[in-house]
Amino acid sequence: MKRETLKYAFIQTLPVLFGYVFMGMAFGILLEKAGYNFIWAFFISMIIYAGSMQFVLIGLLGGGMGLLSLIVLTLSVQSRHIFYGLSFIEKFKAMGKWGWYMIFSLTDETYSLLCGMNIPKELNQKQVFFTVAALDQSYWIIGCTLGAVIGSFIGFDTTGIDFAMTALFVVIFIEQWYSYQSHLPALVGTVCGVASLVVFGAGAFILPALIASVGLLLIFKNSIKQGENQEVCQ
Amino acid sequence: MSSDFLIPFYVILVVAACTFLTRFLPFALFGGGKEVPVLVKTLGDLLPPAVIAILVVYCLKGVSLMVAPHGFPEFIAVAIVALLHIWKRNNLLSIGGGTLLYMVLIQVVFI
Numbered sequence: 001m002k003r004e005t006l007k008y009a010f011i012q013t014l015p016v017l018f019g020y021v022f023m024g025m026a027f028g029i030l031l032e033k034a035g036y037n038f039i040w041a042f043f044i045s046m047i048i049y050a051g052s053m054q055f056v057l058i059g060l061l062g063g064g065m066g067l068l069s070l071i072v073l074t075l076s077v078q079s080r081h082i083f084y085g086l087s088f089i090e091k092f093k094a095m096g097k098w099g100w101y102m103i104f105s106l107t108d109e110t111y112s113l114l115c116g117m118n119i120p121k122e123l124n125q126k127q128v129f130f131t132v133a134a135l136d137q138s139y140w141i142i143g144c145t146l147g148a149v150i151g152s153f154i155g156f157d158t159t160g161i162d163f164a165m166t167a168l169f170v171v172i173f174i175e176q177w178y179s180y181q182s183h184l185p186a187l188v189g190t191v192c193g194v195a196s197l198v199v200f201g202a203g204a205f206i207l208p209a210l211i212a213s214v215g216l217l218l219i220f221k222n223s224i225k226q227g228e229n230q231e232v233c234q
Numbered sequence: 235m236s237s238d239f240l241i242p243f244y245v246i247l248v249v250a251a252c253t254f255l256t257r258f259l260p261f262a263l264f265g266g267g268k269e270v271p272v273l274v275k276t277l278g279d280l281l282p283p284a285v286i287a288i289l290v291v292y293c294l295k296g297v298s299l300m301v302a303p304h305g306f307p308e309f310i311a312v313a314i315v316a317l318l319h320i321w322k323r324n325n326l327l328s329i330g331g332g333t334l335l336y337m338v339l340i341q342v343v344f345i
Contacts (some may be wrong), residue, residue: 012293018324044246047246057246062241062242063244065266067248071252075252076281078257079278079282086260096244160340161333163308163333166308167332167336170290170312172286176283177283180283185284189284189285189286189288190290194291214281217280217281224280230325
């Protein structure tokens with residue numbers, strides 16, 4: 001790989017470097033606190049490589065959730081990714097076997113970087129794409145692993161640090177509230193979540209809440225303004 | 235091998251497979267230039283905010299309103315995260331500030 005390619009990709013990924021290392025470390029610390037060391041953090045960030053879902057995963061590692069619920073939950077949390085790939089079908093296909101890694105590593109952040117880049121003509125686009133994706137994942141792996149190592153040395157009382165996950169989802173909730181034309185999906189999720197928690201209890205509420213949300217969204221879909229919600233990336 | 239190792243290992247594999255599936259789905263289904271079904275598009279578009287809302291509820295599911303401190307630390311901290319974020323739109327500030335406040339609340343204030 002050319003030196004220029006690496007340099008260009010590195011500069012492009014700088015904003016992600018800080019975001020991923022910070023969030024990765026938060027994940028690593030929480031994971032370590034839940035009883036799983038840095039080897040688990042490395043393994044998880046290597047083969048799953050997803051922000052929100054890894055945080056949710058920490059609570060599921062003990063195995064309390066049934067297989068079907070686990071599958072439905074993961075597919076729902078990651079459902080937005082279905083959109084990202086649509087913008088890159090031709091480009092990733094043209095990358096041959098490297099395209100498989102591009103598909104695997106298409107996170108929110110990598111997607112937005114790939115969308116936003118104006119790659120200089122003298123650089124090879126495929127190499128830039130791959131380098132950006134690989135750098136992003138390496139930041140994430142470093143953050144997650146480092147967090148778990150640091151977590152095992154933290155001397156002060158960390159009780160309550162798991163609130164970072166709640167805070168993360170509140171922040172995403174607000175960001176989506178601003179970026180979506182219609183607030184109905186967010187409200188449907190809130191109502192279904194709370195109602196299902198009251199009816200089914202803390203141990204079993206998530207699957208009914210997801211199913212009810214999908215049902216309601218399909219019923220209301222015509223009254224929700226569509227198409228303007230997504231940033232179209234071409 | 236003990237189940238302490240195998241259960242988390244299997245959970246990770248399932249989550250990894252499902253995550254890859256959502257990333258791979260558009261390429262598997264529409265790689266040949268076929269039109270994306272309206273239903274898939276609709277759900278990919280509308281589901282994410284609903285799921286995030288459910289995840290907020292999921293994070294707070296263990297809070298008991300009947301028993302002291304009646305969920306006060308959680309709701310105060312969530313409100314502060316929201317206010318910080320609406321004010322500055324800075325993830326680090328909102329998440330870091332809210333988490334520190336929550337730790338102080340449950341370790342020092344509501345004990």
